Amino acid sequence: MHRIFLFITCFFVAFFTLNNSSVLAQEIVTVRGTVFDGQTMGRLAGANVILEEIERGTTSAEDGQFVFTNVPEGEFTISASFIGYRVSKQTVITRQVKEINLTILLMPTILKGQSIEVTATRATEGESPVTFSNISRDDIEKKYTASDIPMMLDELPGVYAYSLTGDNLGYSFLKVRGFDQSRVGVMINSIPLNDPEDQQVYWVDHPDLAESIQDIQVQRGVGSSIYGTSTFGGSVNINTKNYSSDRYARVYFGGGSFNTQKMLAEFKSGLIENTYGFYGRISRITSDGFRKHSSSDLLSYFLGMERYDRNMVTRLNIFNGHERTHPDWDGVPADILETDRRYKKETYENAVDDFSQPQIHLINDWQINSLFNLTNTFYLVHGQGYYENLKMNNKLADFGMLPFETRDPNLFGADSLDYYETEGDTALYRSADGDYILKRSDLTRQKWVSKNQYGWIGKLTINLPDAVLDLGGSFYHFKSDHHGKVLWAGFLPAVYSPERKYYEYDGQKNNISLYANYLYDIYPKTKLMANMLYEHKTYAFKQHETALFRGAYLNQYEVTYDFYSPRMGVNYKFSDAFNAYGNISYAQREPSDNELFDTWTGPDDLGASPLFAKSDTVRSGGTVQFVRWEDPQVQPESVVDYELGLTYRSPSVVLQVNYYYMDFMNEIVPLGGVNKDGQPIKGNADRTVHSGVEMSATYTPFSFLRLNGNLSWSRNYYKKFTQNNYDPESGGDDLSGNSISGFPDMIGNFRITGLWQDLTGSLFFKYVGKQYLDNTQDETRIIDPFTRVDLMLDYRVKEVGFFPEIRLTFKITNLLDEAYETAGYYDSWAGSAYLYPAANRNYYAGLSLSL
Template sequence: MKRINQVAMAVVCTLCAQNALAQKDVDTVKVRQLNEVVVKAVRAQKNAPFAVANIEKSELKDFSTTGRELPYLFSRTPGIISWSENGIGTGTTYLRMRGAAGSRINVTLDGVALNSPEDQQVFWANMNSYAALLGSVQIQRGVGASTNGDGAFGGSISLATQAPQVKPFAELTGSYGTYNTYNTGASFSTGLLFNHLIFDGAYHETATDGFVDGTRGRSGSYYGGLTWLGDNFQIRYKNIGNFEKTGQAWNYITGPEGTESYKQIYEMGLGRSNTLLGNYDKDENGNYKLTPFTYRDGTPWDRTTDNFYQNHNILSATWQPSEHWTHNAALHYTYGRGYYKDLKVKKSLAEKFGINERNDAGKFIKSDAVRLKGLTQNAYGLVYNVNYKDEEWDVTGGVNLQQFRGSHWGYLTYIKDEALEQKYFDNHGKYKYYDSDARKDDYSAFVKAAYTFLDNWNVFADLQYRHVGYKTDGINDKFVTGSDGNYYAQRLDVDDDFNFFNPKAGVSYTNGGHKAYASVSLANREPERNNYTDNGNYPYPKKEQVTDYELGYQYTGNNWHAGANFYYMAYDNQIAQTGQTSDIGEALTTNIKDSYRMGVELTAGWAPLSWLSVEGNAALSQNKIKDFDEYLGDHVNHYDKSTLAYSPSAILNGFLDFHYQGFNATWHTNFVSKQYVDNSESSERQLPSFSQTDINMSYTINLKGCGLKSVKLGLDLNNIFDRHYAVMGYDWGWYEGDTRKSYLGYVPAAGFTMMGNITLRF
């Protein structure tokens, strides 16, 4: 903190003295337009026939002081739910869009793919402060327009960094709240130097003790940029990094045997108990408590941590040679390295780590062990887009060339049986039990065109070709039984190629405040790494395909607006877990021939007074598997038209916004209907519906003169009615005779929390 303040004050002094530097007037609108060219290729055009939500800079700026990860902001738009493992919105965070998981949601930053090429995920664990760096976000639900990177099966999210500031500024922010959660940051811009150059930067971080025990963590991000502005072009280099060390709770909250709901677990006083830290035991009064795991010297196991560092480098050039033509090219390189460290208690060392040691009775030795599993990632590529636009045509073409090289590795750093440590550990005090390399090449090209005719009609076509090649080899972190009864590492030998053609077409009509549209889109998607590595010797899943039909109408009046978007997404060979386990004990995934998601997304808003507005949105849906076989041991359960897991039929958001002079206050109530934790549609394995309310308030004091320009005070009150509920969960099922058993785990939301913040702008 001291270091941040010193840097910030130095920047302030520099900015105040900058009048001595030569500057010229710059067309700020032109700067903003050139910045928008960077993301134009991956965003839907104004009249595109898709369901779109836009988040502007002011909303991102306000959200950045909360410390929460961006999915919590996205979930204010239709059809999205978000949750974090620690229960308060920081640290390891996830989202689903139209019921689709994060690996099926395409995310780009300034047109560069952010999804991890292998897992196809964006890990929202160290990106909480990106909100302070962004100028806008566009969320496209469904397949949407062509974008770079992985196929969008639930939707796509386009993040755009803010345009370089031609006027100097500096800003300091600080927030503090419940569970010792803090968020702090600084940002600045030199403004225009020497008529052409802008240097800007930012640093933000968040830390918390977490609602769930053992989820203490710290994460953050930094940004540094150089921009050269010409008359009709800009060259910009951006270095964006993020880091995290967060406590994990991936076992979720699980109660003692016999508990059936998170509410029951919470009422027992165990609602924050993280079973990665210990086991349930009873005290002398018969009450359950969590007894911590310990090392052999009696020291308690602290926590399971995830540790990751990532650095993005983007060098882009944007050129507008004429009124109708624009070009954008970007070279990018991303480096990532991380690991997680956790304790496995009383596990067979042979089954888990390939250490085939037996006791005197001939049984494999079980012991506690600490494992460290990590990876290294390198992704680099080229993005190029060209756009032509006049009164009738808006045509964009582009290519995306990306190569990924990665490695996966795992070590044991502790075994409770000291003799085995001495036997197997190397001179560095660890034992390597797996090591594999991976390569993925992702090349795509697209052209999309919108044509306006008869003043009000617009037709749209979008054609994309994508080639994906994935290879991985080496030793996996799973072990199989050999003919001698010992366990040996599973060898990986994957070499798959995919060629996808993804066409899209639509039509829209606009007249005054009216807009109506219809579209059909086709998208394909390759399996994730886990679909290969966890299937053991079973066949790998095949590609998935979805056909997305969208039909919508919107009206915007003087002080109100309303809209409805209908969709039907028909999946072919959707990959899903079946309940089976492979010969290495992992959950098997397979292609389900027919499934679908259908629904309507509603939006409305009314501003009866200049200082008061009411907003709302709703996503109502059905999400079905037409024919599904669930395997649990020797039992096979067949379901006709069962509901897809983690797909609530109703997600509602309501907002009441009061704004007068410098004061702003927003009331937000969110409702999520019940959802099932597997595909059986059983009431015994569901998460109950929940509703919760937040209030956000702020007051801005504007000042004049060189130095401090404004002071903004804010207060965030979350879950004001102190509701305790589970946002997400999982089920582990088995049969005892003919009786099905279930073991449920829950991701809880914290009760009432609050965060106060202050922002100083110079």
């Protein structure tokens, strides 16, 4: 027994001795290294370095060096991160070595906080031969309050923004070089935000999105193919926040004129274990609006997650906005504007627009090796909502109902003569049975739409000697379902049940695009850019049998477009301070869905036909099933765009000037007036020209003072255009040489900013020149030039009690209380101008508490 015990004791002693000797052998490995800026090769102090498998971390010293001692044998992932740089991950094998010395290069993002997956879609000064402007996160924080994004872009060269309500909330619109936002490509992390059907951007569906934005780049002129689609006025590329850059939580409270209120809660995790980053925001903005009965109730959230792997970054974004607004599509008649600038035609209490649009974005960026980088983006967009109106004295047939007989001739009191079938102008018609025929009624209706879009965007970047080649493509499928229903109508028989549909149609659009973008260093100071974009688009429209829509009243069509859009440019860098560029582009764009239908009416109107040259009546068993249409009369528009630019940059001065000349064929232009849904009426013009000069300057004479401003002058005119009028025998009106309506001839911005300790104050001046309301160039049909002055104060205090930072903002818009109008149209039937007034002097204050 004693021998057995002695044997067991010796066995365990030998086992633990051998095991400990193995452990000791593993503990002698040292891993050390230095962290550098991958562009400047400067050493980075304070970088986070982690051996992930054994969960050991350290930070780099002042000289960028770090060290891990007593590292066991094995294979480990070492990751390094630093704010404003991409995470670096690499494999370290510690077998049969005593020491490993590493060099870690952290590559900075192009703009502070920018995530890896969006760098390729950004133009870079001194390299990209395009005209562009950037808005940083710091700019956003100092200028943004609660307004929609177009108002934040309003200070850039050639950019103009306005809202229907006059207070910069609700339905807001953006123009770049005078082109409306349906011809401006807007993207979030390179994912398109324009509606595929009408090509509009509904900013109101994304309230308070600016709080989740890191930076914005606005490119003016024909968009590069790296933006995935062809654009005319420009491209707006929005990057959301980098969730891993720093850690914070905050709440925000704001309020101001027109009973405007804003509440927000937000957090960002920073980088967790050099692998994960999380972000979340929820906001609510409410306002009564400047114009009467124009309130807004806007709710939004944004959730995001990032994961950094060895050679890969994956991001998931889920966000949504829900808007319930009381917009007024009709402008204020000019004669009423003189006495009531807050006038609104519709006073029905529940005249609302109610819509939500949740989106899911999944973005993966894979650095395959030093030569190849692959980015894949998948997205899903779902939108649903309606708007409701009270319609007075409308034909029953327009809402899917037939006139009906009644014994009562006074259903609408003293106004009954307007609602019944009449004999002449003074007597009600009465049938042989003694019945009266009611053909009109007062009613409330809702117009509903449901939209679903899913898509993919892919890009392979190949880093060649002295060149970078991007090969990419995209695909999306879009389907919309539209229907209208009558909620209530006066004195209807029981056969017409509540919420009865009176029209229904759907639209389907498919888009496939392929592109190549080549940036080549011809000489040390000269870069050549060449790209080609191919787009294949199909759009199918179909009305469904509903109420009175049947047989010959049902329309169908399908259109197909194939576009090739080449572009070439050169950038020459004279020195680090001075560079010049030029480019020439050709682009095409298809008509939107409402531009393919009848000028004054739409697919919800019984008897309205699409604007097509050919039709085929489809029958079955002798009965008309529907009408198929071919050969659209509204043609795709095309443009050749010439751009030249110069840039000078020094520590205290930045100067930029550029010239553009855009030669259009078949441009789809505003003809003056709006349709029944408030959309501008448009048509093709044979030849048009848009040309102009844009200049900007920034001067920083002292660290506490900065002056910056820009001036844009443009000439927008018809080179050849005959506009049809109401007399078919006249041959139309020759408008060649006239200015195109809706384009300001001059836009100027100037801001003076002062800094004193923790207080930043700025005074902003904006000038917008004359805009014609229609194409006649009648000087009585214009929007007058105006100048607006704004005051902005921003005060930040660090480490106040429990709060790491407290920030106070205060803004006065229209400081001088000027009365001016921002947009409008001319109604030739009524013989009157209709204008959208801006708000008088108004105030806003906000309090941000960091936790």
